[in-house]
Amino acid sequence: xNILEVKDLDMSYRTIDGEVEAVKKVSFTVKEGESFGxxxxxxxxxxxxxxxxxxxxxxxxxxxxxxxxxxxxxIVGLNEAELREVRWSGISIVFQGAMNSxxxxxxxxxxxxxxxxxxxxxxxxxENTKKIIELFDIVGLESSIIDRFPHELSxxxxxxxxxxxxxxxxxxxxxxxxxxxxxxxVIQDQILKEIxxxxxxxxxxxxxxxxxxxxxxxxxxxxxxxxxxSIVEMGKTSKVFSDPKHAYTRMLLESTPSIVGPKKKLRxxxxxxxxxxxxxxxxxxxxxxxxxxxxxxxxxIEMKLTxxxxxxxxxxxxxxxx
Amino acid sequence: xxxxxxxxxxxEKYFEVSSGLFSRNKAIVKAVxxxxxxxxxxxxLGxxxxxxxxxxxxxxxxSLLDPKTGGDINFYNTETSSMQSIDELEGxxxxxxxxxxQMIFQDPYESLNPRWNIKDIILEPLNxxxxxxxxxxxxxxxxxxxxxxxxxxxNYMPRYPHELSxxxxxxxxIARTLIMKPKFxxxxxxxxxxxxxxxxxxxxxxxxxxxxxEVSYLYITHDLAVARYMCDRIAVMFNGKIVEIxxxxxxxxxPIHPYTKRLISSIPIPDPSHKRETYExxxxxxxxxxxxNPNSGEMIEVSSNxxxxxxxxxxxx
Numbered sequence: 001x002n003i004l005e006v007k008d009l010d011m012s013y014r015t016i017d018g019e020v021e022a023v024k025k026v027s028f029t030v031k032e033g034e035s036f037g038x039x040x041x042x043x044x045x046x047x048x049x050x051x052x053x054x055x056x057x058x059x060x061x062x063x064x065x066x067x068x069x070x071x072x073x074x075i076v077g078l079n080e081a082e083l084r085e086v087r088w089s090g091i092s093i094v095f096q097g098a099m100n101s102x103x104x105x106x107x108x109x110x111x112x113x114x115x116x117x118x119x120x121x122x123x124x125x126x127e128n129t130k131k132i133i134e135l136f137d138i139v140g141l142e143s144s145i146i147d148r149f150p151h152e153l154s155x156x157x158x159x160x161x162x163x164x165x166x167x168x169x170x171x172x173x174x175x176x177x178x179x180x181x182x183x184x185x186v187i188q189d190q191i192l193k194e195i196x197x198x199x200x201x202x203x204x205x206x207x208x209x210x211x212x213x214x215x216x217x218x219x220x221x222x223x224x225x226x227x228x229x230s231i232v233e234m235g236k237t238s239k240v241f242s243d244p245k246h247a248y249t250r251m252l253l254e255s256t257p258s259i260v261g262p263k264k265k266l267r268x269x270x271x272x273x274x275x276x277x278x279x280x281x282x283x284x285x286x287x288x289x290x291x292x293x294x295x296x297x298x299x300x301i302e303m304k305l306t307x308x309x310x311x312x313x314x315x316x317x318x319x320x321x322x
Numbered sequence: 323x324x325x326x327x328x329x330x331x332x333x334e335k336y337f338e339v340s341s342g343l344f345s346r347n348k349a350i351v352k353a354v355x356x357x358x359x360x361x362x363x364x365x366x367l368g369x370x371x372x373x374x375x376x377x378x379x380x381x382x383x384x385s386l387l388d389p390k391t392g393g394d395i396n397f398y399n400t401e402t403s404s405m406q407s408i409d410e411l412e413g414x415x416x417x418x419x420x421x422x423x424q425m426i427f428q429d430p431y432e433s434l435n436p437r438w439n440i441k442d443i444i445l446e447p448l449n450x451x452x453x454x455x456x457x458x459x460x461x462x463x464x465x466x467x468x469x470x471x472x473x474x475x476x477n478y479m480p481r482y483p484h485e486l487s488x489x490x491x492x493x494x495x496i497a498r499t500l501i502m503k504p505k506f507x508x509x510x511x512x513x514x515x516x517x518x519x520x521x522x523x524x525x526x527x528x529x530x531x532x533x534x535x536e537v538s539y540l541y542i543t544h545d546l547a548v549a550r551y552m553c554d555r556i557a558v559m560f561n562g563k564i565v566e567i568x569x570x571x572x573x574x575x576x577p578i579h580p581y582t583k584r585l586i587s588s589i590p591i592p593d594p595s596h597k598r599e600t601y602e603x604x605x606x607x608x609x610x611x612x613x614x615n616p617n618s619g620e621m622i623e624v625s626s627n628x629x630x631x632x633x634x635x636x637x638x639x
Contacts, residue, residue, distance in 0.1 A: 184373055185372070185589055186584060186585060187372075188590075189587075189600055211517070212590065213518075214589075214590035214592035215590045217591065217593055218591070218598065238594045252518060255522045256518060256547075257545075257550060257551045258547055258593070259547050259550055259574055259589050263571070266525075266526075266551065268522035268526060272487055
């Protein structure tokens with residue numbers, strides 16, 4: 001069963017230079033218990049997608065089209081009170097750098113209880129505390145952390161506590177937006193393990209957002225590659241890695257160094273991602289494409305994610321690439 | 323052995339920290355605690371380790387930005403064709419020597435003066451060191467911009483840092499570093515702020531320049547995969563000390579120290595079919611190695627050019 005269905009989502013930001021189309025015609029589904037990855041470079045719209053799902057985008061951001069169907073119900077256009085039911089107890093999010101979002105003068109446990117009080121007004125403080133201890137156990141924190149202040153914890157511990165906070169109201173879907181970006185590799189490895197364990201133990205669905213294709217390879221069942229606000233390739237993670245179709249996906253894979261396998265020459269890409277103001281509906285990667293064909297160069301084919309195999313979709317422009 | 327360019331012996335950098343504004347109690351933080359390594363001409367050494375292990379402190383001590391508190395840094399003096407300690411240098415001599423060592427910083431957004439245009443930014447080191455007349459200097463800026471791939475240079479010279487992308491800014495940092503024709507460049511995570519598609523072009527640029535201009539790098543990074551791409555040898559640092567140092571492939575394939583093993587096993591692999599397992603720290607191999615080499619001192623050479631530290635890390639690892 002699909003826990004989340006996103007259909008033709010458009011989201012844009014109003015700026016003094018014009019309308020920035022940060023998310024364009026994005027569609028994907030997340031099944032129950034599945035782990036779905038979104039990978040792309042800075043500014044490609046991955047965080048904008050995450051924020052749209054919870055409708056927490058900045059004040060100048062607006063969903064202009066599309067549906068977000070969570071648990072069978074379209075949540076686009078719900079009012080704040082209705083959204084509050086969805087946020088945290090339906091979909092929760094671990095923000096990028098969330099470990100720095102703790103209030104420095106309130107104990108960790110109290111901050112988690114605050115969120116729980118909002119969603120479970122009938123539960124007692126002791127019941128909430130008991131739940132927090134259980135969650136701390138899952139993410140590998142000692143129960144004494146409840147009475148600690150944020151400055152007493154290391155970065156990794158704070159991030160674990162953030163994950164516990166995200167789990168506190170029994171969400172069905174967790175969005176993890178670059179949850180390990182500011183952390184060391186050893187700590188990153190531990191956090192990734194905790195997230196996987198949490199997912200297993202509680203049977204949650206996960207959307208994992210990262211710029212790091214290696215982390216996506218390890219963490220996800222299915223994945224989408226985003227470029228300039230659009231999904232350009234999507235499918236089973238193993239398939240996208242073994243048989244990448246889009247020129248941009250290939251570039252991402254060939255530009256990531258690895259410590260295993262023979263040392264190989266890595267490929268780089270010239271140019272910059274395009275501005276997302278007043279874009280046309282054609283492939284925005286064509287300006288940087290290393291071997292564009294005529295269709296690509298003349299910019300004739302409108303962007304559309306096209307099925308090329310079971311569980312494998314690629315933008316129409318690149319269906320016959322390579 | 324190849325000619326040594328720089329030789330570091332028991333480098334120490336201690337910081338005194340006081341516990342309060344009026345406190346007399348001083349504690350000492352041993353940020354870099356007796357590290358030694360050599361870098362041959364034209365070779366690059368990677369320094370990897372987690373944040374707070376002393377990588378950047380080492381970089382700043384080596385580039386003479388912060389004075390070291392102990393140990394020796396010896397540099398090959400091309401004029402006398404012999405190794406010379408930097409402690410012997412003073413005044414004009416030291417200033418002249420500084421041209422040989424340059425540094426590239428992590429953040430291209432903060433390391434360039436936003437009020438200066440690109441030409442003035444790159445010109446500054448030439449002005450400080452009073453090299454050539456104005457015409458020579460401007461020509462040098464023009465040439466170096468071409469070298470780092472910011473072409474045509476006349477388009478970039480009048481621009482300001484905010485008009486450039488992250489990758490272009492880092493090219494400006496590299497240009498400013500290389501205009502002094504240094505022999506040794508300390509690079510402190512120069513690509514960690516850049517997107518993957520741009521990162522490789524900067525790394526390739528640095529590799530090509532190293533070959534063409536015979537520059538040696540000390541390349542600091544927390545990412546072993548990047549170090550593998552960039553460096554001939556890798557030193558793994560933990561808690562202010564080097565725990566293992568070896569040729570790059572040797573270190574990745576035959577790590578000995580438990581910290582190195584754990585670090586290597588923590589790196590995600592960009593291949594979904596690869597099943598990675600995190601190494602459970604144990605000291606058996608290291609302990610028996612130490613037992614077999616009772617008089618080895620601080621480092622044991624386990625194979626050619628592969629050294630493992632013997633100091634006690636139990637309890638902190």
